[in-house]
Amino acid sequence: xxxxxxxxxxxxxRPTIGIIGGGQLGRMLALAASPLGFEVVVLDPGxxxxxxxxxxxxxxxxxxxxxxxxxxxxVSDFVTIEFEHLDAGALREIAKTSAASxxxxxxxxxxxxxxxxxxxxxxxxxxxxxxxxxxENVAAAAVALxxxxxxxxxxxxxxxxxxxxxxxxxxxxxxxxxxxFNGTSLYAEQLVxxxxxxxxxxxxxTAGEVVAYPVxxxxxxRNICVEVLAPAPVDAEVAAxxxxxxxxxxxxxxxxxxxxxxxxxxxxxEVLVNEIAPRVxxxxxxxxxxxxxxxxxxxxxxxxxxxxxxxxxxxxAAAMVxxxxxxxxxxxxxxxxxALAVPHTNLHLYGKSPTKVDRxxxxxxxxxxxxxxxxxxxxxxxxxxxx
Amino acid sequence: xxxxxxxxxxxxxRPTIGIIGGGQLGRMLALAASPLGFEVVVLDPGxxxxxxxxxxxxxxxxxxxxxxxxxxxxVSDFVTIEFEHLDAGALREIAKTSAASxxxxxxxxxxxxxxxxxxxxxxxxxxxxxxxxxxENVAAAAVALxxxxxxxxxxxxxxxxxxxxxxxxxxxxxxxxxxxFNGTSLYAEQLVxxxxxxxxxxxxxTAGEVVAYPVxxxxxxRNICVEVLAPAPVDAEVAAxxxxxxxxxxxxxxxxxxxxxxxxxxxxxEVLVNEIAPRVxxxxxxxxxxxxxxxxxxxxxxxxxxxxxxxxxxxxAAAMVxxxxxxxxxxxxxxxxxALAVPHTNLHLYGKSPTKVDRxxxxxxxxxxxxxxxxxxxxxxxxxxxx
Numbered sequence: 001x002x003x004x005x006x007x008x009x010x011x012x013x014r015p016t017i018g019i020i021g022g023g024q025l026g027r028m029l030a031l032a033a034s035p036l037g038f039e040v041v042v043l044d045p046g047x048x049x050x051x052x053x054x055x056x057x058x059x060x061x062x063x064x065x066x067x068x069x070x071x072x073x074x075v076s077d078f079v080t081i082e083f084e085h086l087d088a089g090a091l092r093e094i095a096k097t098s099a100a101s102x103x104x105x106x107x108x109x110x111x112x113x114x115x116x117x118x119x120x121x122x123x124x125x126x127x128x129x130x131x132x133x134x135x136e137n138v139a140a141a142a143v144a145l146x147x148x149x150x151x152x153x154x155x156x157x158x159x160x161x162x163x164x165x166x167x168x169x170x171x172x173x174x175x176x177x178x179x180x181f182n183g184t185s186l187y188a189e190q191l192v193x194x195x196x197x198x199x200x201x202x203x204x205x206t207a208g209e210v211v212a213y214p215v216x217x218x219x220x221x222r223n224i225c226v227e228v229l230a231p232a233p234v235d236a237e238v239a240a241x242x243x244x245x246x247x248x249x250x251x252x253x254x255x256x257x258x259x260x261x262x263x264x265x266x267x268x269x270e271v272l273v274n275e276i277a278p279r280v281x282x283x284x285x286x287x288x289x290x291x292x293x294x295x296x297x298x299x300x301x302x303x304x305x306x307x308x309x310x311x312x313x314x315x316x317a318a319a320m321v322x323x324x325x326x327x328x329x330x331x332x333x334x335x336x337x338x339a340l341a342v343p344h345t346n347l348h349l350y351g352k353s354p355t356k357v358d359r360x361x362x363x364x365x366x367x368x369x370x371x372x373x374x375x376x377x378x379x380x381x382x383x384x385x386x387x
Numbered sequence: 388x389x390x391x392x393x394x395x396x397x398x399x400x401r402p403t404i405g406i407i408g409g410g411q412l413g414r415m416l417a418l419a420a421s422p423l424g425f426e427v428v429v430l431d432p433g434x435x436x437x438x439x440x441x442x443x444x445x446x447x448x449x450x451x452x453x454x455x456x457x458x459x460x461x462v463s464d465f466v467t468i469e470f471e472h473l474d475a476g477a478l479r480e481i482a483k484t485s486a487a488s489x490x491x492x493x494x495x496x497x498x499x500x501x502x503x504x505x506x507x508x509x510x511x512x513x514x515x516x517x518x519x520x521x522x523e524n525v526a527a528a529a530v531a532l533x534x535x536x537x538x539x540x541x542x543x544x545x546x547x548x549x550x551x552x553x554x555x556x557x558x559x560x561x562x563x564x565x566x567x568f569n570g571t572s573l574y575a576e577q578l579v580x581x582x583x584x585x586x587x588x589x590x591x592x593t594a595g596e597v598v599a600y601p602v603x604x605x606x607x608x609r610n611i612c613v614e615v616l617a618p619a620p621v622d623a624e625v626a627a628x629x630x631x632x633x634x635x636x637x638x639x640x641x642x643x644x645x646x647x648x649x650x651x652x653x654x655x656x657e658v659l660v661n662e663i664a665p666r667v668x669x670x671x672x673x674x675x676x677x678x679x680x681x682x683x684x685x686x687x688x689x690x691x692x693x694x695x696x697x698x699x700x701x702x703x704a705a706a707m708v709x710x711x712x713x714x715x716x717x718x719x720x721x722x723x724x725x726a727l728a729v730p731h732t733n734l735h736l737y738g739k740s741p742t743k744v745d746r747x748x749x750x751x752x753x754x755x756x757x758x759x760x761x762x763x764x765x766x767x768x769x770x771x772x773x774x
Contacts, residue, residue, distance in 0.1 A: 013740070031421065034738070037738075055439075292733070293733075306727050307724060307727045309731075309733070310731060340688065343697070348422040362422075
């Protein structure tokens with residue numbers, strides 16, 4: 001049965017998905033939701049958001065405004081998110097009296113958005129993570145630095161794409177970092193030597209069904225994801241271990257939807273969980289062109305009570321390269337034809353303007369006989385394009 | 388190079404595709420165009436068209452209104468169509484002074500929309516077609532009936548999905564049919580005994596690149612496409628012949644874009660061309676989930692000067708089953724979860740309301756180890772769904 005009574009659904013008789021955030025993730029969720037018969041409404045402060053450009057209705061409002069959140073819940077049958085840095089408490093209050101279902105749950109958002117609490121929670125549940133420590137002041141941080149040798153100082157909440165992270169290798173850097181964070185709650189992670197960064201996208205449906213996509217390698221620069229290789233070029237044993245671990249991790253959290261589980265393959269051979277995103281994730285973008293069910297369709301299925309779809313690759317290997325802005329100014333896409341002249345490539349632009357240095361403007365997916373070929377194609381296509 | 392100077396493009400600096408028609412084909416073209424960075428504007432008389440629901444701007448107007456067509460051309464860099472039953476003469480006049488490129492060309496639309504002229508044109512170019520005859524009056528039709536035994540009387544223009552077709556096997560039926568068509572220009576086609584109906588989607592780009600998708604079997608009921616099987620279960624020799632023939636046919640017509648070439652595999656073993664659609668086509672819907680480049684993305688690439696993408700199947704076999712309305716009334720989609728519980732199925736709804744008997748409301752794509760399995764899955768999923 002269709003999970004919502006069409007007669008009582010607020011918009012046009014079609015069940016409605018409300019998304020907090022109308023950026024690229026909201027946009028790609030909306031593109032996946034339309035063919036399944038859903039209406040989409042996004043809450044986003046910027047009119048004409050990437051999601052609104054592909055047919056989502058938009059409530060123009062602040063993510064942190066409880067009234068705007070309440071309005072979104074009122075017109076939605078299902079409420080979901082494209083990022084977790086929001087007022088989980090307000091969301092919990094709204095969810096209490098709302099007829100809509102909320103996935104991820106406010107409890108999961110709350111747990112995950114505090115990275116220190118998230119790490120502690122993982123440890124409490126027997127998940128291997130790298131050494132970390134609460135550092136409430138410079139003195140505590142100095143003790144951690146002494147123990148770790150080198151470490152990353154991170155804000156407990158609100159950091160992403162490199163914002164809220166500082167690598168610290170000396171007392172001088174530590175003092176500078178503390179000053180720059182200006183009283184924000186921090187914690188420290190040891191800089192663990194690693195071979196690769198890995199990620200697994202796991203979907204859990206409201207009916208309890210769980211599926212995982214293959215483990216991928218993620219490559220970061222300036223703490224921003226720049227490339228994803230699928231499947232990760234690692235031993236089958238490591239891949240199996242990472243996939244099992246990701247599935248275990250996703251099972252710890254309340255609620256349905258996609259969970260992005262980022263991991264390190266440490267130089268020691270251990271797989272360590274780095275952090276969790278309770279949503280669709282950059283490391284799963286390749287699934288749009290190389291899976292029967294993209295992570296976006298899968299998320300929609302998972303949160304609306306639909307059965308999950310297959311997750312296997314439809315090509316031997318795939319690569320995703322992000323199109324990051326290289327200047328600040330009006331968006332001007334040049335080179336699409338040259339980029340797509342690279343065989344077996346697909347382009348996904350987000351409709352954002354202006355472009356900004358390191359702003360995520362789009363991505364390229366490519367396939368190949370192996371990840372080296374797929375990566376080479378994706379990189380070549382990327383190089384031929386400016387935004 | 389990007390084929391359009393972003394600075395002179397009329398909308399938001401992004402190149403704009405204008406589509407005459409905002410139904411399901413316009414909708415799926417728009418869904419494919421957004422990630423490539425295009426704006427889409429459709430001309431359609433019904434506000435809130437399927438295409439507008441996924442972010443296309445809409446000019447609400449009649450397809451036959453030259454002013455509305457001119458307005459569409461003015462805001463577009465590329466003008467294309469989702470159906471060919473329109474005023475090709477008006478379009479030709481507009482194209483003469485428009486800065487936009489028109490694909491298919493008005494000449495091709497004009498040639499194809501007159502099915503008698505289309506058939507004559509194919510014969511002039513050495514393409515095998517079944518016997519047909521111009522029948523300007525009942526007497527001429529009676530001569531044709533005498534020669535053919537049984538035949539289809541068709542309107543020369545405007546017919547599709549069974550509208551404009553009447554099977555005639557006797558003088559009595561002939562008289563009735565003539566009366567029912569009420570003076571419309573007609574022609575007759577012999578009812579050729581056939582094994583299967585086949586179709587090949589061919590893409591030709593503005594740069595002259597040509598690619599073909601695999602030959603598929605199409606199944607019609609009440610002259611409406613109900614199922615498509617890919618690849619067509621025919622001998623490799625027949626498949627090769629059909630694909631070569633379709634490529635030859637597409638080469639005869641001016642302009643770029645997808646061409647749907649419908650054929651009969653006659654009981655004699657001959658492959659005969661039935662008719663051409665100068666656009667994306669129901670027989671190519673399966674490509675959305677089983678090709679790296681859907682026919683919709685391919686059409687966008689073809690008409691905008693972008694390189695074409697791969698056309699091979701990413702699964703051993705696929706099937707498409709149309710979701711035709713079974714009653715008249717407000718759309719009420721029931722059974723989506725049950726339908727998607729059939730493994731390896733994808734759902735594509737068009738956002739149409741009301742539902743009507745035999746109205747195309749959506750389709751289901753399925754894959755399998757062979758076409759029998761794919762068809763069984765698609766049919767089962769279809770049966771579990773009502774709209």
